[in-house]
Each structure stands twice: as C-alpha cells, then as structure tokens.
Amino acid sequence: MAEGDVSKYRMVVIGGSAGSLDSILKIVAAVQEAVDVAFVVIVHRGKGGDSILTDLLSSQTTLVVKEVEDKELILPGTIYIAPPDYHLLLENEYTFSLDASEKVHYSRPSIDVTFESAALVYGPALVGVLLSGANADGAVGLKNIADAGGFTIAQQPATAEVGYMPQQAINLTKVSVILEGEDIGIFLRTLLK
C-alpha cells in the first residue's frame, strides 16, 4: 500500500480480452476520484472505427474518457483507450505514440506492448491490471511491470469468464494480488488514495 498522503502511483494500465468488459466498467466507476492518475485501457476488439467502448466507459465516470490520438499528451484524471488496429506506446511520462507494426499474440493493440512500454517509463509508479481473456497476451507485460517495481493485479482465473489470460501471468510472475473481477475497482480506489 502507498505510504504518506499521496499515492506513489501515477499511471494504471488495464488489459482485457474476452469477458473483461464487466470488470472494466466496474473499475472505471470506482476510480473517478483518482484525479492525479492517468488510466490506459487496452482491450482486444475488432477494427471498427466506432465509439461504443468510449461511450460505455464515459457513462460510468466523470473522468474524461478518450481514444488516444498520435502524440497525445498524457494527462492525469483521464482514461485513455488504445485505438483499434494500433499498438499504443509511451514516448515518455508525457506523451503517447502509436505504432501500426505487426500484431503481437494475434492482437493489435497488444497488451504486452503497452505494458512493457509503460513499465519502462513509469517503473515503480505504475499499476498493471490483467483481466479475463482467452489469449496469452499481457502475461509478459505484467512480468515487465513487476520487474520494474510496479504493482500488479491479476483477475482471479477461477471465477473470471475466461481465466486463461490472467492464469498465464500468474504462472509467469509473482503478481502482487489476485482479486475477483468485481473487487478490483474498490481495491484500486484504496491503492490510489
């Protein structure tokens, strides 16, 4: 847990695939007081240019929710969504960049790519959350976050809609906590205070 008055965490990266939407909505609803933290959501989805995910998340929070544009500034109190068909990278603590290179784990955006990039930039000031999914994406990324001194959360595979993805991470690295999907939001709220 954070010591002192201010949380040491400045960014939370959340990765999910099949069966993760419910947990994401609950997390977004729970953390709206964390105005000093930036959030990034990476979800495997189709290429469509629609705004359904942005609209859904917006309906849960007073924080700004938006899909990342190239070289967009990273602002606290904002929930950023990785755009479909691009990998989302961090140039430094202040700027995102996008990359349309080869898919990783059949996925673009890939959770591993963003997790690794955020770990390099934020180190111990980063929280990584890996949710339900049927793909091995995110496991190596969560290990990168742990290795860089960040805090890691995996959804409980036994009760996740698809437990494969968080289980891969748990097998690969010692995650900080394993939580039920519905409890992650409340836990984060306390962690980020």
Added chain:
Amino acid sequence: MHDKMENSVKDEELDLLLDELFRSYGYDFTNYARASLKRRVSRLMIIDRFPSFAELLYRVRQDPAYLTRMVEELTVNVTEMFRDPQVFKTIREEVLPILATHPFIRIWHAGCATGEEVYSMAILLDEANLLHKSLLYATDLNPTAIENIRKGVFPISEMKQYSENYILSGGKHDFSKYYTAKYNWAKFDDRLKAKMIVATHNLVSDRSFNEFVLIFCRNVLIYFDKYLQDNVLTLFDDSLEKLGFLVLGSKENLRFSPIARKFKQLENRERIWRKVM
C-alpha cells in the same frame, strides 16, 4: 533504473546505432519516435539472434550488405488494400468528382511501403474512368518494399480481407477481376501498374519533387517526433497545389502543425484535408 528489463534497447545504445547509420550510410532516424524505434531494434535482435547490442552494432559497422535488412526492419511496412474503407468511400464520393474536372491528375503516395494503397487508388481511378489521365507516384525510403510495387504481386491469403474492404469502400465489382491467382500470390493487372511511377524517397532528407493534387501519407507520421512531423507536413504543403487534398492515417492530425491554418478538414471528419490557402 529498470535494468531488469534486459531485452530492451537502452537510450544510449539506440543513439550509438542511429549515429552509425547516419555517419556511415546517410540514413537519418534521429527524429523518429523513440518508443517504436526501440521496439524495432529489440525485435531485430531477437529475429536475427544477436546475443547483445554490441554484436548488432559490430555487424552494422562491418557489413554494409546488412544495411538493407536493417532499414527494412527498422521501418514498419505493414499496410493493406483499402485500409479504413470509409476513407476510400469518401475519396470516391467527394474527392474524385472534383479531380475529374482536372485535365491531368498527379497523386503522391508518400511512404507507401509495399504499395497496397497505390493499387487501391489505381482501382478507384479506373472505376471512375480517370486512370487514363492520372499518374501515381509511389515512394518509400525502403528499396526492397517498393520493388514489390513494380511486381504488383500480393499474398493471396489477404484477398478475402481486401475484397471485403473493397466492397465497404463502395466497390461494385467482383474484386477478383483485378488479379490473377498464381500459387500463393495474386498478380494484379498490369494496366494498373502502367500509371505508377515508383522511386525511393526519404521524407527526412529528400525535397519536394513535383506538384500534386492529392497526397497520401497514412500511418507514417506516427513514427516521427513532432519536429519531423512538422517538417514533413511543410514538405507536403509545398508539394500540393491549391485546393489539393492531403490524406493522413486514422489517428493522425494536422491540428497542431504549422500548416493547419491553410487546410480545412472534410465535413465528415475522415482524415482528409483540403488546402484552402
């Protein structure tokens, strides 16, 4: 600080490599966005099995023949036909009717990699009966990638996706009429290629070479830092005739660039701008 992530290339190492590529070979990657470039170098170290960064650097210094591969792998050459079909639909419906009034249509596909977009555009022009008075300049810094444009050959495995994209772009024909299948490859109609001019061009160091009515540069600027983006956008402004069109990638924007005041985005919010001043 995070030295446990030994797979990643460090900033100092990247600087050494970029310096070498510039001094020995004249390729200037210094204003490329670093996060992506680091991933490319790390990836190259894995696929070409370099045990350390020092080994990679040694190879670059000692083996000029390796340079071609290096440039090919540092740049991203992922592209597809009719990528973001709505953009091509807008070009069909709103841009081509305007171009049709011109006696001659000169188009530049800047950083077009293996040329899927150029062929897509040639098909659009053909269907609008404009191909006969058009020229499509296809350029990339990567000589291997553009070689493919001259061949006009693309993987047959992609044709299902491209055919779907083509229909979504407003295409009315059977997409397969544009190519002949040979083993694992689709060879596109030479008629399309006849109107293409293929050349290497480096957006970092080469200048404007003609005046165009339409410039495509999609998902290239994302690999550049803000400084280089502004330079390249100015190059496009210099290369575009008044009332010409500029097409960028779906997450790229003119908004904060020095040329923004001279351009107006199309009403439907697709990433197409018209040069109004």
